[in-house]
Amino acid sequence: MRTYCIIDASEVSAIEFDQVLQSSVKSLKYSLDGTKTFVKYEGTQPFFLLGKTEYTHEEILSILSGPEWTSDEVI
Amino acid sequence: MPTTIPTVTSLTRPGSPSAGDAYYETDTKNYIIYDGAGFWRIYNNDGSSSPTFPNVYSAELIDGTDDRVMYNSTSGNQTSLGSFTGDMSLVLWFKQSSYSSYKGILSSYHHLSTNDGVQGKFDIDVYNGVIVRLFSRDSNSGGFTDTNAGAVSAGNWNFIAHVVDTSASAHYTYLGTTTSSPTLTNTISSSQTLEDFANGFKLGDANQPNMSGYVDDFAIFDGKALSSAEVATIWNNGASFNYAIDASLNPVGWYRMGDDNSGQGTAVQNKVNTGSSYDATLENGAAFSSTVY
Numbered sequence: 001m002r003t004y005c006i007i008d009a010s011e012v013s014a015i016e017f018d019q020v021l022q023s024s025v026k027s028l029k030y031s032l033d034g035t036k037t038f039v040k041y042e043g044t045q046p047f048f049l050l051g052k053t054e055y056t057h058e059e060i061l062s063i064l065s066g067p068e069w070t071s072d073e074v075i
Numbered sequence: 076m077p078t079t080i081p082t083v084t085s086l087t088r089p090g091s092p093s094a095g096d097a098y099y100e101t102d103t104k105n106y107i108i109y110d111g112a113g114f115w116r117i118y119n120n121d122g123s124s125s126p127t128f129p130n131v132y133s134a135e136l137i138d139g140t141d142d143r144v145m146y147n148s149t150s151g152n153q154t155s156l157g158s159f160t161g162d163m164s165l166v167l168w169f170k171q172s173s174y175s176s177y178k179g180i181l182s183s184y185h186h187l188s189t190n191d192g193v194q195g196k197f198d199i200d201v202y203n204g205v206i207v208r209l210f211s212r213d214s215n216s217g218g219f220t221d222t223n224a225g226a227v228s229a230g231n232w233n234f235i236a237h238v239v240d241t242s243a244s245a246h247y248t249y250l251g252t253t254t255s256s257p258t259l260t261n262t263i264s265s266s267q268t269l270e271d272f273a274n275g276f277k278l279g280d281a282n283q284p285n286m287s288g289y290v291d292d293f294a295i296f297d298g299k300a301l302s303s304a305e306v307a308t309i310w311n312n313g314a315s316f317n318y319a320i321d322a323s324l325n326p327v328g329w330y331r332m333g334d335d336n337s338g339q340g341t342a343v344q345n346k347v348n349t350g351s352s353y354d355a356t357l358e359n360g361a362a363f364s365s366t367v368y
Contacts, residue, residue, distance in 0.1 A: 002138055022358075022360075027358040
C-alpha cells in the first residue's frame, strides 16, 4: 500500500530517491504556486520524512484535486 | 466428441469445490481449476482469434497521483522528436480505472524554470470518465478550449487520434474503442500548431489530476496530418497496429509500452527512432503491466 507525504519545495534536496517511488527531482509534481510537492512510498515511512503527516491514497487524491494543486484555468 | 466445460462467473464460483474442479468463467473468459489447497488456479484468457486490444504489455499508471510516461527532450539526454510547427498527429490507446471529475490523459511537455512539467501547452483530459476536453495554449493567437470534444467509454480501452491540419486550419479529434471504429467527433477551426511537443510529452499527466489506468501504443507524427482513412488503418479493427507494415505513415515516435523489452525496467522504447535518447520513461511508480483484460 502506498503512503504519501507533502513536503515543502525547499526540502526537495533532502529526498532520498531510493526510498520513495518518485523517479528524480525532475519528476516531482508541484503545487500551483511551486511551494509544495509530495513523495510516496510503500512500507514504513523513510527516515528523512519522520514527523511529516502521512496521507492515504484517497486523502492525497482529494488534496491533489483541490485548488492548491489543480488549476481551473481553461486558457 | 467435444467436452463442454461447466460455466460460472467470477462472482458465482462454487463455495466448496473439490480438487480438480474446472470451470469456464463467462465474464473473465478465464479457465479456472481448483487445486484442493484453497486456491483457484487461473488460466488467463489471452485473446481470441479476432483481434483485441491490447497486445501483451501496456503501461499502468497505478495511483493517479503523479505516475506517468514521460518524454522530456529538454533534459539534455533525450532528442527532440521533431519541431511540430506544422502538420502533426498523435494517437493513443488508454483505459481509465478511476473516473471522478477530471483526469489528465496526455499533454505536451512544457519546461518551466521552477516547477518542471506542471502543465503542458496542449492538454487532453477526460471528465467523469467520458467527456474529452482539449486545451491549447501554444500561442496567443490560436489557443483554444474545447470542453466537449467527444465521448469515450469509461472502463474500456479507448482510441484517440488528434490531428493538426494546417492546410485546413483545423484540428480533428477521432475517438473509438476496441469494438467501434474511430469517428470524427470534433473539428476545431484554428491555425494553432503544437510546437510544445518539441519539448516532449506526458501520458497520463496533464493540467488536471493524473489518470489512473493504462496507456498503450502511443504514436506521434511530425509534418503529417493523418487522414480519416489512415486513422482507421491505425485503429486496425481494435488491435495494436504495426507501423512497420506501412512506411507511408512514418511516425517519429511509436511507444509500445513494454512490448519491445518484455516489460523490463522503466525505459519505454521508441520502436521507430531507436536508441536510448528516443526512449520515454516510466516515472513515479508507473509500471509495465501484462494483465490481460
